[in-house]
Structures are given as structure tokens and as C-alpha cells.
Amino acid sequence: MAKEITSREENYSQWYLDIVKKAGLADNSPVRGCMVIKPYGYAIWEKMRDQLDKMFKETGHVNAYFPLFIPKSFLSKEAEHVEGFAKECAVVTHSRLMADPNGNGLIVDPEAKLEEELIVRPTSETIIWNTYRDWIKSYRDLPLLINQWANVVRWEMRTRPFLRTTEFLWQEGHTAHSTSEEAQMEAAMIHEVYARFAEDFMAMPVIKGAKTANERFAGALETYTIEALMQDGKALQAGTSHFLGQNFAKAFDVTFLSDKNQVEHVWATSWGVSTRLIGGLIMTHSDDEGLVLPPKLAPTQVVIVPIPKPDPEIMLVADKIADQLKERGISVLIDKDDKNRPGFKFAEYEMKGIPVRIGLGKRDIENNQCEVARRDTKEKMPFGLDNIGEQISVLLDDIQENLFARAKSYRAEHTSEASNMAEFVDILDNKGGFVVAHWDGTTETELKIKEETKATIRCIALDALEEEGTCIYSGKKSTKKVIFARAY
């Protein structure tokens, strides 16, 4: 089984696709750029969604649901926004099919042409702000803190499961505020929630920063991002939170009567993470044996494998172990298959990234112990059966921490400084990873660097120091280093 995966060294892209397929996470579909999320992949998404949903609710947000379709004219109302999305959207033009009079199956019924075309939402700012106009009258209606879990469609030319697909699942928060300060605080707070989720649950270290003007969301005044580093040295934008100023309020004429009795435009944020996170999760931790999952997001945290096969005596002990784990909220599977050999099963569970495997044979039971294998380091060790629940619980915490520490040290090893273009290119070509360098702050330089090296400014880190320097490209003055990388 494991042998069927291409190694990272041989072909990183193929390794990723192999894991997606062989771990049962997703499948291609007959619809260009759309994937089928298989039960195991969807179970990971459910864990992510439930945790994020909890964090959003704890910070005062509620969920709602807005239409899938957006009237074409809405898209044009915010100038930058339309520029960002009109070129990659699915357009509904008709509402009916009919039998082909020539007998060739079904054709679009020309009589059923829509008066105005509908766009399948690429994101929902426009339809939501059109709705907020009716919901917001006075400062008493603010803030409005709404999130939506939904599917969206962007007609991408090059797609890759989870990382970039035509249809994807996501959450999009859309909040409305009475002051600029409050909206900016909201965008920053959600940025922090995203970083906390990435690090504490995905065990994926992220850099928190702001996007350059050029890399901002279409229609935003400020875009905060969390940027992660994948094992091929490329960066992944994992979540963004936008301060939208009054752009959408003005485009859709959303005003409120302030507590000083003045009519003002509303201030906005929007923010989202998507099934792309699953791609990040895979590429942060997995290895040449398959998927590696942090325990907090693993649908099954522990698998118990009777050795060499299930029998009543072993199953009795397996059930007891499972009960002790379940008592602690640990999800556990007992392998009841009596056809395949243990070696085959071990490879299978490694492929699926189950954090802990417990092997249980007759001699183990005689010795009042079991053999525990951790997926992250592949170490095996005997555990006494007394108090197995607590021991496994401690082990799962340790795996979670180890994965984070490992990813952090990978990132540290792959974060370099460059003081000139020669160094910059050398790092990108030979080592990859984040490159910290001075930049003169102009879009012109940013675009030239991108053109020449394919590296983009991932972000201006929130904790970047103010320091004098010269731009690696233009030689002009710079006041801060920024973070470059080639990216997904």
C-alpha cells in the first residue's frame, strides 16, 4: 500500500495527489475543476468546521444563509470587486431544458432565457450588503456579526484538490459596524482566531501579517493573512480577514442613523477560510508513508488492531481499552477484519494518518500490555494496560505538540534573510521557504520581483521591526523587511 505513494523527493506534486487519493480524501469529478470530497476527507472538514464555528460563536457571531445566485448587475456595483471576480464565474442564463427537436437528448430551452443572468456566488459581499441595506437603520442595529457556511464557485484555470478547485466549501463572515475603528478591530480579532485555529488545532505554524495593496482582496482597504509554509518550501495563504472600509456600504447605499443623529455609511469586514485548509493540513505534516493528522482534527484518533486477527479473548480486551478511551472523549476504531494481515493493516492506517495504533496480541494480554505505535515519529513502545486511557490521552497531546514543534522547526530552517537579489534568487532556487528582505514599498518593485522570480510578498508581518535598509531590487530606502515566497 505505502509503496504506491510517490516520494516527496521524487515528485512533490504527485506525492500530494497520491495522498489525497490513497488516504480516501477526495476524488476527481466529471465536472471540470470540481472534486468529490470523500467521507474521510469530509470528516476532517467537519472537525475543522465545528471547531471554527465554536470559535466564531464564542466571539459573538451568528450564522445565516444567503442565496447561491447573485444578479449580474450586483457584481458591477463595487468597481474593484467586479474586476476581481467577473472573469472567473459560472453564469446561469436559462431556467429550463427541453427535448432536442432533432432527437439529440436535451437542449437549453431558448424560451426560458432569464431576463438578467445570475452569477453563482464567488463570494457573497454583494448580495449580503444589498440585504444589509434593509436590516440596518440605526446604530442600535450594529454591530451585525454574521457568518455563512456555504459553497462558492470560481472558474479556475488550473485546479488541484483542496488547494484550488472550481467549487469549494468555506465560511464567509460579513460584519457591519458603526465606526472604522470597530471594524478594524473585528478584522484583526478574526485574524487572531484564524491563527489560533491554525496553530492550536491544525498544528500548522503561521505568520500573521498584512497583505500589500497589490495582494489585497478585491474591494478591501486592508487584508490580514495567515501564511503557512509547505514541505516543498512554498507558502500557502491559509485564511484572510479584510477591513472593507465603507466601500460596500457606499456601493449598496447602506447607511445608519448614528447616536449623534447623523446619517453615516456603515463600516465593513469580511473574512474566510475554506476546504483549502485541508490541503495545508496534508502538506504540513504528511510523509512518504501517507497522511499524518494532528490528533485534534483526526476523525479517528486511535485504532486497535488485534494480532494476528480478532478472536473473542482479544476482542474482550480491545473493547475494554476502547471503553476507557471513549470515556476520555477519544475516538477509537477496533479493526474487526479477519482477512488481511497485520502488516497490510498497519500500512493502511499509516496511509490514513491515524495518530495512534494499538497492536494487541495474546502474549501482550498475558503481559498486561499492548504495543503502541505513534504515527508522527513511527516509534513503537509497550504500554501497560492499567490506566491505558490516561496514557493514550497524554500521548495524543504529545503528538499534537510534536507535530507543531516539527513544523515550526521546519519553518525556522526554511526562513532566510536576503540582502540582495543574488542571495534572494539563490535561496528561492536552492532552498525555498520564506525569504525576509527589504522592499521599497512600491507595487512596481513588487511586480518586477514577481515577474523575475515568481516570488510574491506573502505579507508584511505584524511583528516586523521598523529598521532602515535598502530594497533588494531597487536599492531605494526601505523601513521594514517583508516576507517573500513562491506560493500556492
Next chain:
Amino acid sequence: MAKEITSREENYSQWYLDIVKKAGLADNSPVRGCMVIKPYGYAIWEKMRDQLDKMFKETGHVNAYFPLFIPKSFLSKEAEHVEGFAKECAVVTHSRLMADPNGNGLIVDPEAKLEEELIVRPTSETIIWNTYRDWIKSYRDLPLLINQWANVVRWEMRTRPFLRTTEFLWQEGHTAHSTSEEAQMEAAMIHEVYARFAEDFMAMPVIKGAKTANERFAGALETYTIEALMQDGKALQAGTSHFLGQNFAKAFDVTFLSDKNQVEHVWATSWGVSTRLIGGLIMTHSDDEGLVLPPKLAPTQVVIVPIPKPDPEIMLVADKIADQLKERGISVLIDKDDKNRPGFKFAEYEMKGIPVRIGLGKRDIENNQCEVARRDTKEKMPFGLDNIGEQISVLLDDIQENLFARAKSYRAEHTSEASNMAEFVDILDNKGGFVVAHWDGTTETELKIKEETKATIRCIALDALEEEGTCIYSGKKSTKKVIFARAY
């Protein structure tokens, strides 16, 4: 506030729309037939979804996600299915917009016409069975028990919030089995799950039955339904579970190698409930003061209102009560508003259908009690503050049971037998409700009755007795009474 609702007697349809709007459940959208589900309405859907999801998982199902788009040619593959859905679907024909060369905003880019049009899924049998072809090879891959939570689109001509909308949210289960018997058992088992959910959680009594051939799902050999009765005497089809035979397996060539080493077509079921259930919930329990919610699905089960307004002493006691309720898993809101009068607030919470309201004033505290009002009967009674958690918990159970009993007795009062057409029409016109009557079993008679009376056969109840009789319409022999009603 309450005065703003039209009474049921005056105009039942308007009463329904008033509740949807004033309780903050949903709003119209600029997209024809699509609604915005507001936070309060969505919170009810979340409670429904979480409970159903739990029941599906307990019965062995897992979730997955399939593409929103279905290639046009897929629809045609199952003959009855295409007949059922081709006439009411949103068709994506292009993948890009462009600036109108004449300067009139955006137009569809003619260069971006798709080779094959895509249908926005009205239901997912076709795309799912196309996928199952790759997933199912041997009897060892069966059964496949998959559910999907998704949005679907059916281009309805007449829409009404929740009850019938162009886009709606639902779950659709799609299972694959090696034998006809197993698939039939699955369809029946889910039918039972739906009935249990409707009765135990929605407190909405349902009749379990099978649809007539004429009323079956497009492509099904058997459709099981749960039918509920609304307060205007009309029936609501609340959930259906279909035995699909081998129709989709044959259309998409899904075969498996049986344990006897023979290649056979796979057997299928599909089943779904949708946001329509929220419409059923509203119309089963609500009254002229607003929404009435069963405690098990109420986002907020108890509201505590300080009287006449919050002050530190009252809030201290309110917090203590809230803590005791939360300990028991009861969701509770403390009203902290100090602007509106209690009377206004009471009407507001009645409108929202919060099952229990606790009024708390200084004199109450002196007497170590509070005033408890239940939404279902509008009774008020003093409750001692000692052990308030247990008392409220018992009260919530009582409300849940009372709502179910009340709906059941309404249904009993509105279920009549008719032995001839004159009686049949008289009942429909003057009393409404379910009419139990003999039918000769032919589609011809069924359609004539529908044409003449607008009543349809809701179902052949699973517990209908075998009894000789004559059809009320044709006078021909009948072996069973069936259940008629006018329906949503």
C-alpha cells in the same frame, strides 16, 4: 408587536408570512424565489441538522460532498428522472463576464461558452451514481451509506418561504446495496428515522405511508413519506425515502462482483428532508401571537426578564438562575435591555416562540420566587427559586409533550372518513384535514379526483387495514382505504 400579525382566521397565508418575517426567520431576496435565512431561522435549522446528523451517524451513515454542477447529459440518463427535473433547473452556460463594449456594464462573454451546459443540482442521484461506478467493484464495497448536506435548486413557479423556494438547504442520503431486500430495509429504516425526528423533536405527528405510483419520486420504485397536517387543514409532505431499485445503477452502469462471483447491478435508495421542515414546524404549533417552538428545537429555551428593568440585585439572582439552567444544558438568555417596557418585551419573546419566560422583580426575590410563563398555553405561575433548574427542566419536557399532544388531537379532529364523493367534497371544503377513503388503485381515478377536488392521495398508510370496500369515485372494488388531503 403581536398586533401586527394577521390572524389565522383572517388570512392563513398572510399569518404564515407575518410570522416568518416578524419572528426574524427569513427575508425575501432580490433573486426570484430565493430567500435569505436569517440568524434566528438558521439557528433552528442548525438544531434540526445536528439532531438528524446524529441520527444518521448512529445508523451507520457518513457524510460526503459532491459537485454542485451536473453535466447536462447526466440528467438524461434515467428516463423518468429527466422528466421530473429538466423543466425546472438553473442552467450554467458560460464561465466569464466581460465589459459591454457599448459601455452598459457587464455582459456574458460569448467566448466563454461551455462545451456542455451544467445544471445546478436539483438533487444528486445522477452525479453520485456516476461516482459510485468507480467506488463499487465488489460486494465487499457494499453497503455504501452516504449522506450529503447541501443546497439544491429547483426553478419553482410559485414560491413561499421555507415551504417552496427555488434554492433550499437539505440533506440527501444515497445508499448502495447488494440486494433488493437490503435496499428496501434501508429505505424503510430511514422512513422510521424521519418519523421519529418529526414526532420526538418537532412534536409534529406524522402519518407514515407509501406514495402511489403517480406520486413517487422520479426514478423510484417505492417512495415512503411522512405526512403532517397543518392548522389550515392542508397536508405537508415532510420527508421522503425512496427505494430506487436498480434504475440508477443501470443508467450509470454500476455493477459489483457478488459473493457468488457474479456481476450484478447495485440496488439503491435515496432520501431527503429540507428547510421545508421549518415551514412545517411553524404551521404545526404557532398561534396568533407568533411563533411557537418545541423546546427541543428552540435556539433559546428560556428567557429571563428583569421587571421592570435590570438592576444589580435582580441581575445577581438572574445570573444564578441562568447558571442552574445551563448546568442542565438548557439554553437561556437574560434580557439586559433597559429601554423597552416589560409588556413590549413579553410580546417580542412570544413572537419569537421562546418556550419559557421567567419574569423576575424585587418582590419576587423577596418572596424567593419568580413568575414563569409558558409559551404554549400562555399560563403564568409562580415558581420557587429553590431547585429552579429541575422545575424548568420538567416544564420544558411538559411543553414538548403538550405541543405534540395538542397537534395530535388537532389531527384526530381533522381526520375524517368519507364513503362517497359528496361526503368527500363536503369534508374538504368545510372542515379540511385528512380524508380516509376507499380508492380503486388506479392512477386514472387518482388524477380525476385531484382534478375535481384538488385533493391528492398523501399516502397509503403503512398501518392501513386490508378491508373490502368500493372506491368513492369509480365505485370499483377497493381493498384498502388511503389518505387524501389538499396539500402544500
